[in-house]
Amino acid sequence: MDKQPMPPDVVVRRLPLYARTLSYLQQEGKKSVSSQELGARINVTAAQIRKDLSYFGQLGKQGIGYNVEELLHHINRILGLSQQWNVVLIGVGPLGQAIARYSGFSEKGIHIVGLFDVDPKKIGTDFAGIPIRHVNDLPTVAREHTVRMAIVAVSAEHAQEVVDLLVKAGVEAILNYAPVIVQVPSGVWVRHIDPVSLLHSMTYYLAREAPVPPS
Amino acid sequence: MDKQPMPPDVVVRRLPLYARTLSYLQQEGKKSVSSQELGARINVTAAQIRKDLSYFGQLGKQGIGYNVEELLHHINRILGLSQQWNVVLIGVGPLGQAIARYSGFSEKGIHIVGLFDVDPKKIGTDFAGIPIRHVNDLPTVAREHTVRMAIVAVSAEHAQEVVDLLVKAGVEAILNYAPVIVQVPSGVWVRHIDPVSLLHSMTYYLAREAPVPPS
Numbered sequence: 001m002d003k004q005p006m007p008p009d010v011v012v013r014r015l016p017l018y019a020r021t022l023s024y025l026q027q028e029g030k031k032s033v034s035s036q037e038l039g040a041r042i043n044v045t046a047a048q049i050r051k052d053l054s055y056f057g058q059l060g061k062q063g064i065g066y067n068v069e070e071l072l073h074h075i076n077r078i079l080g081l082s083q084q085w086n087v088v089l090i091g092v093g094p095l096g097q098a099i100a101r102y103s104g105f106s107e108k109g110i111h112i113v114g115l116f117d118v119d120p121k122k123i124g125t126d127f128a129g130i131p132i133r134h135v136n137d138l139p140t141v142a143r144e145h146t147v148r149m150a151i152v153a154v155s156a157e158h159a160q161e162v163v164d165l166l167v168k169a170g171v172e173a174i175l176n177y178a179p180v181i182v183q184v185p186s187g188v189w190v191r192h193i194d195p196v197s198l199l200h201s202m203t204y205y206l207a208r209e210a211p212v213p214p215s
Numbered sequence: 216m217d218k219q220p221m222p223p224d225v226v227v228r229r230l231p232l233y234a235r236t237l238s239y240l241q242q243e244g245k246k247s248v249s250s251q252e253l254g255a256r257i258n259v260t261a262a263q264i265r266k267d268l269s270y271f272g273q274l275g276k277q278g279i280g281y282n283v284e285e286l287l288h289h290i291n292r293i294l295g296l297s298q299q300w301n302v303v304l305i306g307v308g309p310l311g312q313a314i315a316r317y318s319g320f321s322e323k324g325i326h327i328v329g330l331f332d333v334d335p336k337k338i339g340t341d342f343a344g345i346p347i348r349h350v351n352d353l354p355t356v357a358r359e360h361t362v363r364m365a366i367v368a369v370s371a372e373h374a375q376e377v378v379d380l381l382v383k384a385g386v387e388a389i390l391n392y393a394p395v396i397v398q399v400p401s402g403v404w405v406r407h408i409d410p411v412s413l414l415h416s417m418t419y420y421l422a423r424e425a426p427v428p429p430s
Binding site: 016017019020041042079080087094097098104105151180183193195202204205207208 | 228236293296302316396417
């Protein structure tokens, strides 16, 4: 379907932000949006918006801007969000529990179909209405539910081992909350969520200047 | 101190990953590391490593590689990690509770000195040994503890309001877990943690190919 060049990953990573922002604009009753306005909401320039979206066809009209509903629909289709995505979550500690209880996933087409742990006290119980199973049952559940994505919320020590199991079970995309960069074979996608590194990437700037007294 | 050009933000964001990986290498007893080996751990090329680190002085030796301890120490100093950073956490729901209990922050110099909420049932109690206060007490606590950074774990609806309060209280860097892009004045840093968007940036790729059957 694409005759345009493949968008770079940095553009692909921004697409969900466009979708989210357009969805807020839609809730606010906005029919159209300029690249300036959309850019201001996402903290990128209007020129960047136009360049990003140009990878996916001619979407806006000069002087009129983008039709909010059409652009949202188009981006959702590009992101594959017209279908449901079944995911498994590995690690049902405090973080895993918060993730399992977060309603933001199912609202956006992401359904947690299985929780996995190795703690015998947890296995066989339910959390947030989802059964907790032993990680050894991963391949069976992944096959039964056509699971292609997973969320990893285990400790740094066990993350690579869990990721290897997931890859073996056919999982192709992993969101890793463990504070370690995991290795995956080519063809498997991984994104990291690392709050400490994000905070440290800001201490870099703060360390350069004296504290500003509050107004 | 810097005579080199300012590093772009994308390089600054990678620095904590270098620090984290070097810290693992140190635990493994490694004395030196090549840019190839460091790159393989972080999933960037050796050339990128050398280019990134060149912003911060001549750090490696041709044919010998980087001294793990020295490079770690140097990066930690660049990131301002020789000092303690006091942060406040706003929102003590399930996610905020998981964040408050996460030991990874204090191990890396980030100390949560205050929890804030608006729920009268929570205010005045402790969680994970930290008192929960009303958000109205933010300015006092921020001043008393020289708080320059904050973590926001409230709903999307309240995120901007909370961020405005934080900025007013003198906070200069915000890690935002709410699924909305918040606006901050110039001079204030913000990073977003958005698991849904990260998952969607991977469904983009998966939607392009048929599922791979597990091996």
